[in-house]
Amino acid sequence: xxxxxxxxxxxxxxxxxxxxxxxxxxxxxxxxxxxxxxxxxxxxxxxxxxxxxxxxxxxxxxxxxxxxxxxxxxxxxxxxxxxxxxxxxxxxxxxxxxxxxxxxxxxxxxxxxxxxxxxxxxxxxxxxxxxxxxxxxxxxxxxxxxxxxxxxxxxxxxxxxxxxxxxxxxxxxxxxxxxxxxxxxxxxxxxxxxxxxxxxxxxxxxxx
Amino acid sequence: xxxxxxxxxxxxxxxxxxxxxxxxxxxxxxxxxxxxxxxxxxxxxxxxxxxxxxxxxxxxxxxxxxxxxxxxxxxxxxxxxxxxxxxxxxxxxxxxxxxxxxxxxxxxxxxxxxxxxxxxxxxxxxxxxxxxxxxxxxxxxxxxxxxxxxxxxxxxxxxxxxxxxxxxxxxxxxxxxxxxxxxxxxxxxxxxxxxxxxxxxxxxxxxxxxxxxxxxxxxxxxxxxxxxxxxxxxxxxxxxxxxxxxxxxxxxxxxxxxxxxxxxxxxxxxxxxxxxxxxxxxxxxxxxxx
Numbered sequence: 463x464x465x466x467x468x469x470x471x472x473x474x475x476x477x478x479x480x481x482x483x484x485x486x487x488x489x490x491x492x493x494x495x496x497x498x499x500x501x502x503x504x505x506x507x508x509x510x511x512x513x514x515x516x517x518x519x520x521x522x523x524x525x526x527x528x529x530x531x532x533x534x535x536x537x538x539x540x541x542x543x544x545x546x547x548x549x550x551x552x553x554x555x556x557x558x559x560x561x562x563x564x565x566x567x568x569x570x571x572x573x574x575x576x577x578x579x580x581x582x583x584x585x586x587x588x589x590x591x592x593x594x595x596x597x598x599x600x601x602x603x604x605x606x607x608x609x610x611x612x613x614x615x616x617x618x619x620x621x622x623x624x625x626x627x628x629x630x631x632x633x634x635x636x637x638x639x640x641x642x643x644x645x646x647x648x649x650x651x652x653x654x655x656x657x658x659x660x661x662x663x664x665x666x667x668x669x670x
Numbered sequence: 671x672x673x674x675x676x677x678x679x680x681x682x683x684x685x686x687x688x689x690x691x692x693x694x695x696x697x698x699x700x701x702x703x704x705x706x707x708x709x710x711x712x713x714x715x716x717x718x719x720x721x722x723x724x725x726x727x728x729x730x731x732x733x734x735x736x737x738x739x740x741x742x743x744x745x746x747x748x749x750x751x752x753x754x755x756x757x758x759x760x761x762x763x764x765x766x767x768x769x770x771x772x773x774x775x776x777x778x779x780x781x782x783x784x785x786x787x788x789x790x791x792x793x794x795x796x797x798x799x800x801x802x803x804x805x806x807x808x809x810x811x812x813x814x815x816x817x818x819x820x821x822x823x824x825x826x827x828x829x830x831x832x833x834x835x836x837x838x839x840x841x842x843x844x845x846x847x848x849x850x851x852x853x854x855x856x857x858x859x860x861x862x863x864x865x866x867x868x869x870x871x872x873x874x875x876x877x878x879x880x881x882x883x884x885x886x887x888x889x890x891x892x893x894x895x896x897x898x899x900x901x902x903x904x905x906x907x908x909x910x911x912x913x914x915x916x917x918x919x920x921x922x923x924x925x926x927x928x929x930x931x932x933x934x935x936x937x938x939x940x941x942x943x944x945x946x947x948x949x950x951x952x953x954x955x956x957x958x959x960x
Contacts, residue, residue, distance in 0.1 A: 478703055478706070478745075479878055479879060481707045481710070506707060506710060506711060506714070507710075507711045507715060508710040508711060508713055508714040508882070510714070511714050511717060511718070511882075511886050512797075512882050512886065514889075515797055515882070515885050515886050515889050516796065516797050516798045518796075574714070574715070574718065607703060607707075633696075
């Protein structure tokens with residue numbers, strides 16, 4: 463019963479309240495190594511209102527963000543607690559690649575939506591070759607629902623490199639999930655991988 | 671006895687698995703999430719409109735929250751699990767279940783209004799702390815209560831099976847005029863006490879969306895409109911749960927067709943209690959886990 467509780471729990475927590483349209487990009491160094499990821503989170507209009515309320519923004523009620531508003535937003539958005547990774551996952555050669563903390567963060571209000579942008583450096587720059595590097599944005603609890611809407615063509619992206627979005631495919635995700643659940647039944651100790659990643663869009667970066 | 675039990679359980683799982691396989695859950699989920707996003711944005715613009723002094727926007731807000739409540743309920747949630755399970759296992763009529771469904775959604779809306787009204791206005795507690803309070807205390811409290819209801823169902827189902835086997839032994843040994851326990855012995859949710867427990871377990875945890883609508887409308891000096899919008903949100907949720915309850919009653923009726931007599935019906939009811947009880951516990955424990 464505990465097993466089914468764990469399985470069902472993972473799947474059934476799906477209940478998003480916050481919708482984020484994300485834009486992504488890649489920053490390369492002069493030595494053709496991937497150094498950082500560019501991230502932009504555009505929050506939905508309702509979440510923007512919630513942020514205005516919870517952070518007590520726009521106290522002068524002019525409908526614009528001033529400096530103290532921006533400081534409050536960026537504090538919450540980019541000064542992450544130790545165990546929070548920004549719902550940003552980079553996979554290199556099948557392994558989770560460690561990332562640093564947000565840099566050069568900025569925030570703006572556009573058409574009643576708050577947009578936060580920042581760069582997220584890799585813990586150590588890495589080579590990119592023909593085996594794809596995968597970038598995924600997801601909240602394991604699906605309270606935040608991310609949609610990757612674009613990959614920015616950064617000027618320093620080497621010519622032979624290509625980044626493309628692969629949108630989440632429900633049929634494929636479902637069959638992978640079923641295989642996983644079926645495999646669980648055969649093993650004594652269940653090791654559940656993060657279900658959230660099955661339901662996320664991803665960006666594939668390849669070079670050469 | 672065990673053979674009969676296994677046959678009934680296997681039959682129910684087969685029906686459940688078939689339903690699971692036929693319905694494209696993932697597509698439905700995705701569609702529901704998309705709709706929820708749309709109505710969430712309509713809610714935001716209606717709230718801004720109200721702030722700007724457009725009182726007509728109150729109607730837009732109420733329609734949007736009703737739709738939001740409906741589509742949000744399509745996602746996984748604690749109310750549905752319990753309503754669905756109860757309608758499957760209980761002996762309650764559809765009218766009774768409908769009443770309970772509507773009351774539980776309205777009570778859930780009332781909890782949100784009381785929480786925001788009390789904590790936000792009187793104690794001046796911010797909305798961030800309010801959602802923390804909900805997620806840290808009220809959500810687990812709700813799941814624990816729901817798990818407890820699951821346990822009660824299991825207990826009643828097991829007791830009924832036990833009684834049935836005892837009656838069997840008694841009739842063997844004696845002259846056969848022993849009366850079996852009536853179906854009522856295991857029919858859940860026919861008492862007011864059961865109904866109140868069910869409504870309370872759902873209502874103790876308000877929806878975060880409802881809390882946000884209330885605090886934003888309070889900030890825009892339109893708390894009364896916010897309250898109305900949260901009530902229509904509850905009605906939207908109730909409308910969906912109503913569909914769940916109806917399917918549950920229909921499924922119960924279908925399963926009941928297999929029973930040839932009073933005793934068969936009792937065995938099925940007892941088995942439904944056990945199965946549903948375990949399902950409810952499994953799901954609520956799953957929700958409780960980090």
